Amino acid sequence: GRPVVDLPGLGGGGLPGQPTATKAWKIHYRSTTADGAPNVVSGTVIVPQDGRTGPRPLITYAVGTVGLGDACAPSANFPHGTGLEANLIQQLTWRGWAVVVTDYEGLGTPGTHTYTVGPSAGHAVLDAARAAQRLPEAGLSTDGPVGIMGYSQGGQASSWAAELQGSYAPELKVKGTATGGVPADLQRVAAFNDGSYGSGLVFMAAAGQDAAFPELKLDSYLNPQGKALVDFFRQNCVAVDATVGSFKRISDLTTTDPLERPEWQARLNQSKLGRTAPAAPVYQYHALGDELIPYAVGRSLRADWCARGADVQWSTIWVGEHVSGVITEAYAAQEWLADRFAGRAAHGTC
Known part of the structure; x- marks a missing residue:
């Protein structure tokens, strides 16, 4: 027990x-x-x-x-x-x-x-x-x-x-x-929300995956605006997160797209139902x-x-x-x- x-x-x-x-x-x-x-x-x-x-x-x-x-x-x-x-x-x-x-x-x-x-x-x-x-x-x-x-x-x-x-x-x-x-299927959901109303949820999800699997090194992919946004998400709740995070593109907030990396794809695939x-x-x-x-x-x-x-x-x-x-x-x-x-x-x- x-x-x-x-x-x-x-x-x-x-x-x-x-x-x-x-x-x-x-x-x-x-x-x-x-x-x-x-x-x-x-x-x-x-x-x-x-x-x-x-x-x-x-x-x-x-x-x-x-x-x-x-x-x-x-x-x-x-x-x-x-x-x-x-x-x-x-x-x-x-x-x-x-x-x-x-x-x-x-x-x-x-x-x-x-x-x-x-x-x-x-x-x-x-x-x-x-x-x-x-x-x-x-x-x-x-x-x-x-x-x-x-x-x-x-x-x-x-x-x-x-x-x-x-x-x-x-x-x-x-x-x-x-x-x-x-x-x-998180990869399909991320692609659907990139740059749209739900884009903040994509970055929250990336932070969640990174919390579980630190070897993903999310911060190494983020530019200064991306780091600031993810740090904000780590401290705040969804009502303000969704507003602040909307209509952002992954390419606007990263130096390289982590979702194109095999180690990220493997971890997202681990959550596929x-x-x-x-x-x-x-x-x-x-x-x-x-x-x-x-x-x-x-x-x-x-x-x-x-x-x-x-x-x-x-x-x-x-x-x-x-x-x-x-x-x-x-x-x-x-x-x-x-x-x-x-x-x-x-x-x-x-």
């Missing part, structure tokens, strides 16, 4: 601004880096106070991009009612489900956040579920049903958790994964008009999973763009997970 350290902080208090009566705890728990070394990750366990007896479903929830600075970590924002996805998480606790929200590697803990490093994020999501089940105060069972959920960066993390679960955490009773807006079929059923959704993560990237992941025999139910979000997709599809994704927890058969659409 992976021991849990309960921290002062939330310490079993409720969450501000949430109508459901809950208790929440900040935890530090053991996990694993992308290359298999042990690490420690922080997170938040949230349990409804509804008198329920019997096994309570647990959602291990992977948030979308919050930024690289420690102040952006979900656990730093929940006590103040400033968590970006707190309302979506509240919809899960309203159903009587416990939720654990990982901060991911390096977000709220020492070091730089390994943003977009898929295997690290997948480990953090799975180990968060293990940690929540072992937190005595939470009252969860180690053989209770588990669901995995996430969108955008959280789509990558939840999809990686789904792919890794059968080998990394086979004891978890994962009933299904709801994953959306998934950046399944679709090579392993998730053991549990998947509900995958993507906005047709997604301006940050191309719809075709999501469709490719679905095709790869289906070809490997996965049980995938696909949903196209016909109206809206990337950020609205997590909200408009939330109810359908929750209902799908509720069906899995109720023991109903999944109906994949491969």
Whole structure:
């Protein structure tokens, strides 16, 4: 088992601004880096106070991009009612489900956040579920049903958790994964965003890869403007990052393009999804008009999973763009997970 350290902080208090009566705890728990070394990750366990007896479903929830600075970590924002996805998480606790929200590697803990490093994020999501089940105060069972959920960066993390679960955490009773807006192929996503609205995310991703794999030496590729931008990203959160980083070209901020280097391509390829079929059923959704993560990237992941025999139910979000997709599809994704927890058969659409 992976021991849990309960921290002062939330310490079993409720969450501000949430109508459901809950208790929440900040935890530090053991996990694993992308290359298999042990690490420690922080997170938040949230349990409804509804008198329920019997096994309570647990959602291990992977948030979308919050930024690289420690102040952006979900656990730093929940006590103040400033968590970006707190309302979506509240919809899960309203159903009587416990939720654990990982901060991911390096977000709220020492070091730089390994943003977009898929295997690290997948480990953090799975180990968060293990940690929540072992937190005595939470009252969860180690053989209770588990669901995995996430969108955008959280789509990558939840999809990686789904792919890794059968080998990394086979004891978890994962009933299904709801994953959306998934950046399944970082090289395709980077090419799509170069010079456009989402270009800041490309440089944040480069900083995240460099944090995980220092031999990539990101700073050696950056010109002074590029170094200043990446240093800014390392300290700040997504709302300001996206604005400051928009419409920048890789060629404007680098002396040579790191994405053309084989060592960078190999590390980005390490985060490519679709090579392993998730053991549990998947509900995958993507906005047709997604301006940050191309719809075709999501469709490719679905095709790869289906070809490997996965049980995938696909949903196209016909109206809206990337950020609205997590909200408009939330109810359908929750209902799908509720069906899995109720023991109903999944109906994949491969």
